[in-house]
Amino acid sequence: MKVKETLNRNKFSKLTVNPREGGFSFIELMIVILVSALLFGIGYASYRNFAQKQALIKVARAFEADVRIAQNKAMSAQVPEECGTLSGYGLKFGGSTYQISSYCSGSGGESITRTFSGYVFSNDLGVDSIVFKVLGQGTNLTGDITVTITNSTTDKTVQVLILKSGEASIL
Secondary structure (H helix, E strand, C coil), X not given: CHHHHHHHHCCCCCCCCCHHHCCCCHHHHHHHHHHHHHHHHHHHHHHHHHHHHHHHHHHHHHHXXXXXXXXXXXXXXXXXCCCCCEEEEEEEEEECEEEEEEEECCCCCCEEEEEXXXXXXXXXXXXXXXXXXXXXXXXXXXXXXEEEEEECCCCCEEEEEECCCCCEEEC
16 A cells, blocks of 8 residues: 555656556547548548539630630631631530631631540530631620530539620639
C-alpha cells in the first residue's frame, strides 16, 4: 500500500497503478475509425459529384465559345481560301462531335471538328446545324434553340440556349 500511495503522491511521475486511469479501449478506437471512414466516404462522394459537374460545365463553355467563334467569323465575313462566295459560318452537331465550318459557294472552305467523348449533344428543335449568315444577317433558326449536353456515364445535363439572333448562354 505504501508503494501505491507514494506513486500517486509524486507530482513528477506519470506512472499510475490503476489501469483504468489512462488510454482508450478497443471499442472507442473502432468508433473513431468508423466515424472517420463515414466522413471520408461522404466527402469523397461529394467531391466526385462536384468534379463531374465541373467537367460538364467545361464542355458547355467550350461549346458556347465555339458558337461565338462561328458567329464572329460570320459577322466579320472572313472568307477562307478557295471559298468563292461566303454565305456564313455554322455548327453542325450530332452525337459527341460538332463541326465549325464555313458555308461557301465554291469547293473550298474551312472546317474544325471538336470531339468530346463521353458527352452527347442534342437540341429541342431537331436541327443538325446552326448557320450564322454573313455581316449580321441573322441565323437559319426559326426560333430559339436549346442544346442539351449530356454526360453519357452519369446522365447529368447542362443546357446552352442559342437565341434566334445568335446569342448563346449557358442555362
